[in-house]
Amino acid sequence: MFAGIRVSPQSWWGNNSRMASNQGESSATGLHPLTDRKEYETQYFGFTPKSFVDGVYNAMVEYLSDFVEVTHKYFLDDERFKEQISVEALQESSNRLFVHLRDAFDKAFDRLENYLMKNIFHIPSGIVLPEDKVHMSDPVTESMDQKLDNELEELREKIRNAQYVNCRLQKWLQDVDSVQHVLDSLLAQLQKWQMVCRESNVTDLGETISFVADRTRQLLTQCNAMKATQAERNNNVKGSRYVPVKLQ
Template structure:
């Protein structure tokens, strides 16, 4: 994290007051990186788009704001200290010495703050503001219901096949019902023939050969007609 904290400002211009308008920016980095990668805000937003959607802010923008707030705070403190030293003892140190001392202190604070914020940024982006890939936000649940064009084609084909199977089953059921009715009717015809045969048993013994032949032909014809009618 390389930043310019404005420590080379001229003390003579404002009695040792440091310029607080030289704002610092924490460069957006990949989690775990200790050096700036030069990514701009739009790239950071794209990188953490899902997190931004969920939290309502870009994680790196929040960290940048925290970083700048800390830097502004230490600037004000260092500025007030430099001003107080100059006003209380204007002859104790020269302006150049005070400027050099201020610059050295600023560089040390820069290093410490950047080191701390590198670790903080890595922790926040990896542990706090990170949404696992397996998690689907409530507002994105509807996306799971959308079918691709290929899936739609497969489903349509499957639906057509199921329709054909349903029609085939209905046809088979109709044919089975028809056969059941035919079997029932045939059974009734056979029962009727058996009843007539039973009532004729007593008379068979009284028939001669020609009569038995006629009797067999008669009932055979009845059975044939009953079968053909089905």
């Protein structure tokens, strides 16, 4: 109901002047870059003090609005006040009450904000957090920087070697997959042959193959002998054939 007349924290607190003062303080410290006051405050508390204060302000203004809205609804619904005050006058009075409460709250909250920023959320310029003391007590020298560069180069070389090994392993895995595919195909054929043998009542496949091979060799020997006999007969027939002789 009263959301339309609420004022954002930035328009009431003079945000620009506070930012300028904080920046001036940070630049005047002359410490390590990590000791920037705003960054330090966020690093230590885990949130920016400005966002915390803005959140508290918005919550309080919302509570004020809810209070005025409930009060307005109470007078609007009560039968005793319907004849004594009109709806328009009640609305105007509610708006004036909200503005009065908000103005009084803004003045009080300004004092609270100044106290929080100066005494609670402010980290003095001479304070260095424990995690940043190493940057001041043990600064990085040129030799340390060169050593770090050498270590980085060694790590890059190890990464390149590892990538090469990975490529070789991937190629080897592809070859293994191809061999496995061939073996699976041979195994499937062998299982098929075993099934055929079982259906044909062949108990020992090895003996059967040996027997068939022997019989095949015997048949080949007989065929070769028959071919030799037939060739010999053909030669005999050619030798006894009559050849006419021409008379002169």
